[in-house]
Amino acid sequence: MAEATAAIHGEHEETSTGLNNRKLLMWAFLGSDCMFFGTLIATYVVYQGKSIKGPYPIDVFSIPVTSVSTFVLLMSSMSMVLAYAALRRGNLSSFRIWIFSTAILGITFLGFQVFEFRDFVHEGLTPKTNLFGSTFFTLTGLHGAHVTLGVIWLLSLGFHSFKGGMTPDKHLEVDLAALYWHFVDVVWIIIFTVVYLFGVFPGIN
Amino acid sequence: MTTISLPIPKRPVHPTGVWSWITTVDHKRIGILYGVTAFIMFLTGGFEAMYIRAQLAQPGQDLVSPEVYNQLFTMHGTTMIFLAIMPMGAAFFNYIIPLQIGARDVAFPRLNAFSYWTFLAGALMLNLSWVLGGAPNAGWFGYAPLTSSVFNPGHGIDFWILSLQILGIASLAAAFNFVVTIINMRAPGMLLMRMPLFTWMTFITSLLLILAFPVITVALIQLLFDRQFETNFFVPAAGASPVLWQHLFWIFGHPEVYILILPAMGIVSEIIPTFSKKPMFGYPVVVLSGVIIAFMGWMVWSHHMFTVGLGPVANSVFALTTMAIAVPTGVKIFNWIATMWRGSIEFKTAMLFAVGFIWLFIIGGLSGVMHSSAASDAQQQDTYFVVAHLHYVLFGGSIMALLAGIYYWFPKITGRLMNETVGKINFWLVFIAMNITFFPMHFTGLNGMPRRIYTYDSDMGWDLWNAVSSAGAFMLGAGILLFLYNAITSARSGEVASADPWDGRTLEWSISSPPPEYNFEQIPIVQGRDPFWAQKYGGVAMVPVAGGSGEDAVHHSIHLPQPSYWPFVASIGIFIGSFGVLYINAASWIGVAVAGIGALITMIAIYAWSLEPVNDPDDGAAH
Numbered sequence: 001m002a003e004a005t006a007a008i009h010g011e012h013e014e015t016s017t018g019l020n021n022r023k024l025l026m027w028a029f030l031g032s033d034c035m036f037f038g039t040l041i042a043t044y045v046v047y048q049g050k051s052i053k054g055p056y057p058i059d060v061f062s063i064p065v066t067s068v069s070t071f072v073l074l075m076s077s078m079s080m081v082l083a084y085a086a087l088r089r090g091n092l093s094s095f096r097i098w099i100f101s102t103a104i105l106g107i108t109f110l111g112f113q114v115f116e117f118r119d120f121v122h123e124g125l126t127p128k129t130n131l132f133g134s135t136f137f138t139l140t141g142l143h144g145a146h147v148t149l150g151v152i153w154l155l156s157l158g159f160h161s162f163k164g165g166m167t168p169d170k171h172l173e174v175d176l177a178a179l180y181w182h183f184v185d186v187v188w189i190i191i192f193t194v195v196y197l198f199g200v201f202p203g204i205n
Numbered sequence: 206m207t208t209i210s211l212p213i214p215k216r217p218v219h220p221t222g223v224w225s226w227i228t229t230v231d232h233k234r235i236g237i238l239y240g241v242t243a244f245i246m247f248l249t250g251g252f253e254a255m256y257i258r259a260q261l262a263q264p265g266q267d268l269v270s271p272e273v274y275n276q277l278f279t280m281h282g283t284t285m286i287f288l289a290i291m292p293m294g295a296a297f298f299n300y301i302i303p304l305q306i307g308a309r310d311v312a313f314p315r316l317n318a319f320s321y322w323t324f325l326a327g328a329l330m331l332n333l334s335w336v337l338g339g340a341p342n343a344g345w346f347g348y349a350p351l352t353s354s355v356f357n358p359g360h361g362i363d364f365w366i367l368s369l370q371i372l373g374i375a376s377l378a379a380a381f382n383f384v385v386t387i388i389n390m391r392a393p394g395m396l397l398m399r400m401p402l403f404t405w406m407t408f409i410t411s412l413l414l415i416l417a418f419p420v421i422t423v424a425l426i427q428l429l430f431d432r433q434f435e436t437n438f439f440v441p442a443a444g445a446s447p448v449l450w451q452h453l454f455w456i457f458g459h460p461e462v463y464i465l466i467l468p469a470m471g472i473v474s475e476i477i478p479t480f481s482k483k484p485m486f487g488y489p490v491v492v493l494s495g496v497i498i499a500f501m502g503w504m505v506w507s508h509h510m511f512t513v514g515l516g517p518v519a520n521s522v523f524a525l526t527t528m529a530i531a532v533p534t535g536v537k538i539f540n541w542i543a544t545m546w547r548g549s550i551e552f553k554t555a556m557l558f559a560v561g562f563i564w565l566f567i568i569g570g571l572s573g574v575m576h577s578s579a580a581s582d583a584q585q586q587d588t589y590f591v592v593a594h595l596h597y598v599l600f601g602g603s604i605m606a607l608l609a610g611i612y613y614w615f616p617k618i619t620g621r622l623m624n625e626t627v628g629k630i631n632f633w634l635v636f637i638a639m640n641i642t643f644f645p646m647h648f649t650g651l652n653g654m655p656r657r658i659y660t661y662d663s664d665m666g667w668d669l670w671n672a673v674s675s676a677g678a679f680m681l682g683a684g685i686l687l688f689l690y691n692a693i694t695s696a697r698s699g700e701v702a703s704a705d706p707w708d709g710r711t712l713e714w715s716i717s718s719p720p721p722e723y724n725f726e727q728i729p730i731v732q733g734r735d736p737f738w739a740q741k742y743g744g745v746a747m748v749p750v751a752g753g754s755g756e757d758a759v760h761h762s763i764h765l766p767q768p769s770y771w772p773f774v775a776s777i778g779i780f781i782g783s784f785g786v787l788y789i790n791a792a793s794w795i796g797v798a799v800a801g802i803g804a805l806i807t808m809i810a811i812y813a814w815s816l817e818p819v820n821d822p823d824d825g826a827a828h
Contacts, residue, residue: 015389021312024385028415032377036419039453043427043438052444127436131444134436138427156812 026176030183033146037187040142041194044135048198051130057199060120069112070192073147076105077185080178090168096161099174102181103154106147113144136195143191146184153177216817217768228768230314231722235321236300237618240611242321243292246328248685250284253277255682258642262675264663274659275342276361280331282345283365286465287372288328290603294468295320295376297610298383298407300618304713305401307392307731309724312385314766315814320379322776327371330783334364341365344657346458347428349439349450354432360787363432366425367783373418373425374779380414383407392712394731398492401711402485405492406471409499413460413467421457424450433790448513455506463502465599467495469606470537473559476613477541479707480556481548484735487540494533494540501530511579512586520579527577534570538563553707554628558609561636565601569594572647587657590650596643608635608688615695616702620718623695631691635684641677645670710735715747723765771814778807 015021083098117137120126127137157177160166166173217228226234257277260268269277299317303310311317334340341361343352352362387408391400400408427438428450437443439450478485485491507515507523541563550556572594576582585591616622649670654661661667705714715737716725729747732739739745782803789796 016391016395017389019389021385021389024389025313025381028381028384032381032415032419035416036423039420039423039456043423043449043453046446046449047444050444050446127430127434131437134427134430134438138430138436138438142426 020172022172022176023179026179030179033183033187037139037143037190040135040139041190044139044195047131047135051132053130055120055123055125055129055132057132057136057195060123060125061196061200062116063196063200065112065116066192066196069109069116070188072105072112073109073185073188076102076109077182079105080181084171084174084178087166087174088168088171092161092166095166095174096158099154099158099161103151103158106151106154106181110144110147110151113140139195140191143184143187146187150177150181150184153180217770219768225768227773228318228770230310230318230766230768230772232299232303232311232314232317233618233720233722235317236296236298238321239292239299239324240296242325242328243289243296244689246284246288247293248689249332250281250289251682251685253281253284255678257281258675258678260659261661261671263672264661264665264668266660269659271659272339272342275657276335276340278657279341279344279347279365280335283331283341283369285599286345286461287369288331290465290599290607291376292324293607294407294410294465294603295324295379297403297468297472297607297614298379298411301614301713302383302386302404302407303390304617304716304720304724305404305711306387306390306395307712307725307729308386308390309728310766311382312390313382315769315772316378316382318769319772319775320375320382322773323371323375323378323779326776326780326783327368327375330371330780331364331368334361334368337364346454347450348454349428349431350441350445350447352428352432352450353439363429363787366429366432367787370422370425370429371779371783373422376414377418380411380418383411384415387411392725392728392731395736396731398489399731399734399736402474402488402491403468403471406467406474406495409495410464410467410471413464413499413502417457417460417464420453424453424457427453429786433786448510448515451510451513452506455509456503458509459506460499460502462598463498465603467498469562469603470495472606472610472613473541473562474537475711476555476559476609477544478735479613479709480551480553480559481545482551482708483544483548484710484738485540486543486546488734491537491540494536497533498530501526501533505530508577508579508582511582524577524579528574531570531574531577538567538570553612554623554625554632555609555612555707557629557632557636558605558612561632562602562605562609565597565605565636565639569597569601572597585650587655588650589646589654589656592656593643593646593650596646600639600643605635605639611692613707614713615692616706617713617718617720619696619699620702621695621699622702622706623699624691627687627691631684631687634687635681638677638680638684642674642681643677645673645677649674705737708741710738712737712747715740769814769817771810771817775807775810775814778803778805778810781806 017024079098079101083095083102086092086094086098120133125133125136127133154177157166157174217224219225219228226238229235229238256269257274260266260274299311302308331341338360341347341364343357343362343365347362347365350356352365387400387404427436430436431438431440437445439445439447441447474485474491504526505523507519508527511520511523545560552560572590576585576591576594612623612628649667652666652670654665654667654671661671702718704717706718707714712725712729712731713720715729729736731747732745736745736747740747780803782800785796785798785800785803787796789800
């Protein structure tokens with residue numbers, strides 16, 4: 001149908017509200033995902049300090065290391081914005097630089113996470129160890145899964161540009177990926193605060 | 206990441222036959238698929254109920270073993286809620302919503318097909334458990350730690366977890382679709398406060414689904430991890446709270462209750478004005494009370510947990526919120542009654558079912574208010590009194606309204622009227638049998654008969670009313686079979702229906718029965734509420750959007766979304782992958798491999814889907 005075809009090509013389309021269908025879908029999905037992470041974080045908070053044996057957060061967390069990976073993920077949001085701006089300007093090579101930078105920053109973040117998980121396992125913390133392990137690995141692991149999907153999406157857009165698939169009128173494709181990416185980024189800020197910073201704060205555990 | 210060069214097969218072109226149904230993206234066909242599948246599942250769940258009632262007809266029977274009995278009531282509840290009532294609602298969403306808002310399809314036709322096939326995968330998955338090592342047996346709410354592998358080894362619970370996850374994906378995809386469709390695909394002039402009430406209730410239901418399902422998704426992930434990877438979410442020995450599951454489940458579960466009843470209320474709000482020949486009394490209030498119900502539905506979940514021991518403060522708060530949520534529901538009932546007041550009422554079968562709905566829903570609502578008092582609920586918790594209540598709202602409420610909806614929209618969908626004589630017998634049989642079955646449960650419940658017991662002694666004083674309930678249940682089964690008979694014979698050889706057999710008010714009655722594939726030759730311009738009624742009697746024309754005659758529209762400028770294989774393939778991937786997850790801890794590497802294959806199939810399908818244009822560029826003229 002005409003509207004849907006227009007949506008694919010990122011042209012102006014006639015909807016009741018003037019909002020693009022797919023963009024609205026993405027916002028609805030993010031609303032749903034808020035409840036998803038909300039439930040995971042709530043479980044983490046409910047079980048905070050309830051583990052009956054260690055290791056505890058304070059034994060394993062390294063705030064400096066996680067701060068670096070947090071910084072990396074935050075920077076990826078900036079390069080995401082730059083990629084979007086480049087595509088709107090029609091500067092394809094700049095778009096590629098920034099979209100792949102975003103993906104690489106995402107991969108770096110995931111690398112940190114893998115490294116961190118391995119480290120924790122060496123210190124005797126697995127999902128089976130205690131409530132902290134179960135809630136921590138499930139929450140951060142599912143966040144990592146979101147980042148992984150995002151990286152695949154960004155790389156797909158990047159490679160698609162070599163096939164001539166990315167033109168300024170396709171900016172919606174990048175816009176949708178960017179919305180998702182920024183959301184995953186914001187969720188990490190909450191996780192970093194609630195899990196990591198509160199985790200080493202004396203008096204909480 | 207080289208999937209860009211994936212060879213994309215040609216678009217399916219099958220105008221008829223099985224493939225045309227598998228690849229269809231037409232919301233009307235998908236609606237029919239949903240409806241037929243849901244009705245088959247309804248019969249399955251009903252068969253399980255018959256089995257239960259046969260076992261309980263007399264004291265001390267052993268038609269089934271206690272183990273099988275546990276599986277029967279679990280499957281009965283899960284099937285009726287997730288595989289019968291919800292998808293039957295989805296069938297109406299699919300078929301009716303685009304017609305009511307003046308659209309040619311939903312916003313995402315392929316996503317819609319994906320919802321249906323994924324729902325079917327979940328339905329198959331759940332029922333395959335019967336033959337693959339035993340069905341789930343811990344009740345439809347699957348309380349952990351009862352469902353943890355220590356207390357519940359075997360695969361029944363794993364089937365339950367995974368099929369609910371799959372059904373969650375299907376429901377979420379459908380809910381996203383309908384939210385976007387209703388916000389964005391309305392015909393010009395179809396303002397929010399001009400939308401038909403069924404569309405409004407669908408909109409509210411979809412928002413509830415979007416926000417409620419992730420909660421159960423997380424709870425099920427946690428339970429799955431506990432069972433497959435030995436995490437500690439529901440292991441009290443590790444310090445876990447045995448109440449966490451109950452909170453998470455009911456935070457989902459209570460909005461879910463409104464997900465089941467709001468579409469029913471929407472259907473009734475269409476039927477009553479039509480057969481009373483009056484506009485809906487207090488339309489804005491009905492909309493607003495629906496919104497308030499949806500909002501307050503989030504604040505009452507702990508009334509399912511009054512006997513858990515949350516303390517007097519929590520119990521008092523939830524008792525008050527529960528009493529308060531009865532208010533907007535009561536408001537709606539007065540609106541329906543006031544709509545009928547001094548109307549020229551025509552008791553067609555659809556109207557009978559709708560009025561029956563009001564009657565039965567009031568009874569169910571009243572026993573619900575009785576539960577809201579925490580002190581009184583302590584006596585009723587886990588007794589047949591609760592079973593009576595929930596069947597009055599789910600059967601007397603949801604199912605009666607869904608049957609009303611089928612009688613009402615059947616001529617629109619099939620082009621033939623359902624037989625009114627059989628229909629009236631059908632109504633009275635179902636209505637009377639329903640009361641014979643479920644009303645005595647109030648008595649057995651207050652006499653202390655617990656839920657979920659597979660048999661009882663004859664010295665408990667429960668014999669008479671159980672026998673009555675069982676007799677009623679078999680009458681009810683006969684009533685449903687009579688309905689099926691009526692539907693099948695009417696679809697084949699019923700009286701041919703006109704476009705507008707009921708003298709309707711909304712846009713779906715302005716087009717032929719059944720509607721053409723493109724629904725509206727010309728998109729109407731809506732000037733007010735009940736636009737078709739206004740056109741017929743008020744002389745308010747629905748001016749079509751400028752641009753060509755109808756003939757022109759049919760042949761040149763209507764581009765319908767084309768069929769696609771990919772939604773079906775993506776659902777198959779999910780189905781296969783879930784089987785892998787199911788057997789991860791039994792046959793580790795095979796499970797992982799199968800899960801990987803399923804994920805890969807879904808991934809490929811999603812890539813192909815996103816690279817496939819909605820319409821092929823070489824299909825007809827550019828628009």
